[in-house]
């Protein structure tokens with residue numbers, strides 16, 4: 001056997017040992033949504049099926065020809081059906097317990113239903129595009145809060161996947177392989193983006209990197225070190241240079257004023273989140289300016305944690321309000337309705353209170369601007385009805 005191969009085998013065996021150790025060790029002391037998986041062991045086993053289905057679908061999502069081939073129709077539809085099963089893992093009644101996960105699960109379920117309907121109708125290009133955006137759902141749900149535990153992809157299926165380095169990194173993050181995903185994203189960020197697609201992926205990679213270093217790993221040192229390195233690059237598109245400069249300032253503030261979130265009480269977490277939202281807001285020049293994103297991401301981490309901690313606490317209304325504002329600014333592409341979902345929940349759960357009125361006000365302004373274009377404001381009838389209903393509940 002070649003020396004190189006032997007070394008590789010050794011490293012792989014060691015890696016496996018370390019991962020197994022991490023798995024056993026960390027499952028003894030886990031925060032946040034881990035508790036959820038422990039209460040509902042069906043979550044983990046269902047997620048393993050999603051993992052397999054998601055990877056099975058990738059080659060089809062990559063190739064139009066394979067996706068269109070009638071011979072593949074049956075397997076594709078089976079994997080889509082598996083992925084649609086998420087709604088049974090997170091039943092509706094959870095909405096009261098864990099609004100974040102329930103909200104994402106709801107949007108995801110709607111999206112899967114839409115995909116299934118369009119697939120039946122033969123709208124294949126559309127479906128293929130939607131399948132390609134699915135990892136974003138997985139990723140946003142998994143990166144909500146801090147986590148020490150990585151999923152162990154025993155067969156290294158993501159490594160074998162033939163996609164761009166960015167797509168691999170995205171799949172690693174989507175399937176909770178956070179250490180590997182961080183390394184893969186760093187490689188993308190330190191590389192040179194090529195072509196229009198490369199530029200788009202670069203910007204996305206930057207955002208995903210922050211999800212991981214800010215929320216999952218809570219690592220200001222790595223965040224600052226990386227952004228500092230990227231800020232010296234003049235070969236990046238102007239847009240990314242501006243993003244990096246804005247992020248770096250905010251990350252530097254974080255490094256100088258770190259907050260250990262894990263041991264804080266729910267009340268303190270919400271208070272910290274509020275301070276961060278105010279800070280982020282002051283950094284922004286306009287509503288969706290990204291300069292405050294690190295503070296916003298930190299705030300969402302605290303808020304999800306506070307709600308996980310005690311879903312029925314007094315601070316719940318305020319936490320929902322802050323999440324609404326924050327997700328509005330963060331503008332998640334696949335989760336663009338998340339902001340209004342939090343605000344609606346805030347109004348409905350706190351009828352006739354000042355916090356409901358704040359949430360209603362923010363909701364109304366998002367809807368108003370959402371339906372305003374060059375031709376004026378045109379809000380559909382059912383949306384106006386909902387607005388009226390929410391206003392009455394809040395008053």
Ligand code: HEC
Nearest residue numbers: 033034037044047050051054101104105137138141151175
């Ligand atoms: C609504 C939220 C949500 C969505 C959407 C979601 N997951 Fe999960 N996932 C969870 C939770 C909760 C866990 C349990 C672990 C944790 O978060 O601490 C988990 C765990 C996992 C695990 C680890 C399982 C294990 O045995 O360690 C994998 C793999 C996984 N998910 C894959 C996926 C894939 C692929 C998708 C997208 C198709 C997806 N998940 C979408 C919430 C979600």
